[in-house]
Amino acid sequence: MIEDREPIRVALLGCGTVGTEVVRLLRDRPEEFAARVGAPVRVTGVAVRRPHKHPELPEELLTTDSASLVDGDVDLVVELIGGIEPARSLLLRALRAGKSVVTANKALLAEYGSELYAAADASGADIYFEASVAGAIPLLRPLRESLAGDRINRVMGIVNGTTNYILSAMDSTGASYSETLEEAGQLGYAEADPTADVDGFDAAAKAAILASLAFHTRVTATDVHREGISGTSAGDITAAQALDRRVKLLAICDRVTDEEGNESVSARVHPAMIPRDHPLAGVGGAFNAVFVEAESAGQLMFYGQGAGGAPTASAVLGDMVAVARNLVVSGKGPRESAHAQLPVRSMGQTPTRYHISLDVADKPGVLSQVASMFNEHDVSISVVRQQGRGAEASLVVVTHTALDAALKSTVEEIARLDAVREVVSVMRVEGELS
């Protein structure tokens, strides 16, 4: 009988938005979990900061002493505190003692992932972290396991719900960035301090995790070029609409092969214009979606709820079942795979495409002056649109692919031309043939 087996003892660290849902789901369906695992799963302690805030939990489970909980008789430590410390020390402590770990902590993994993997490897413990990227969406397990026999060339997606909510609202209502951010806060999407979301830190940590798994290379958050959406204006959104495009904050991880066949990787987070008929353009509100392009599998798309208590708890519970099953059969989950160790490109050396919208003087020769700047930097132009507006005219240029540094310096020089009154919008373009 399953219920007669030794239970898998779980320590939960942190009981906030996600932790509360994990506890609820475990308590609602204990028999189902036992049947799927092959042994009962029992929470033996919950570390919290303020026990009086958790009247829903039996008092004997609650503790403020996380370290003693980790050191006690537990088989699995589930970390839902977030941030670097004390999460890092607590997880290292657990792993070094041979206790497996499930975490949703992208900030920690993106900075100290290798340290955690090494500790897990040394003691034979498991580390699972599906909830850390794109919440409920099964994405990391497909990368770590299902696609382990393929060769991934690109991972591109929307991995932050808060910013996607803001950009979607700006696109549909024409509202300004600050109005929409306030709204997102009221609806509970944006964090109390929304910096991690709107400045792209959250998405950059996720991009580092995705690039590491996709390219079997250690990529940390500092390797990821990061631009948030605080500089995205209603003018950028309108400029995108005029070209039948939408602005999305994208995390993009690429395998880049140079002319000599040398491979490297690049990882970046920035707003980009994508065609309105691109599947990522239709991802609205706080949803996430990620495209994976693999050599044999072709294009895959993962879509669903990337944030929120219950959706994120679904991913945590899936990982808990995986670890518990491994414990029952004395198996092991996947280890770190960083054998390729490809060099990481700087943003300047990453191939991108730009959309540039300019207010220019409406007189002859302006177009050729602008065009010659692109020529000088060896950047070729894909689309040019010029529209007269009385004394002023607007000029829109979309380039072909070039190195980002060349595109950036071209724009800087164009901005200095006398005939250019204002650079209205500069944004990268993704999701179409160059």
Ligand SMILES: NC(=O)c1ccc[n+]([C@@H]2O[C@H](COP(=O)([O-])OP(=O)(O)OC[C@H]3O[C@@H](n4cnc5c(N)ncnc54)[C@H](O)[C@@H]3O)[C@@H](O)[C@H]2O)c1
């Ligand atoms: N909320 C989401 O939508 C979501 C989605 C994906 C991943 N995550 C990740 O899940 C983790 C938890 O997020 P959350 O939204 O539940 O955060 P939260 O702030 O709601 O919960 C964290 C809890 O940990 C507690 N805590 C802080 N320090 C502690 C300590 N030393 N010991 C014990 N408890 C402590 C806090 O009091 C709080 O209750 C984070 O790593 C986050 O990035 C969250």
Ligand SMILES: N[C@@H](CCO)C(=O)O
């Ligand atoms: N703040 C994050 C939570 C999920 O990681 C978001 O908005 O996507």
Ligand code: NA
């Ligand atoms: Na996920």
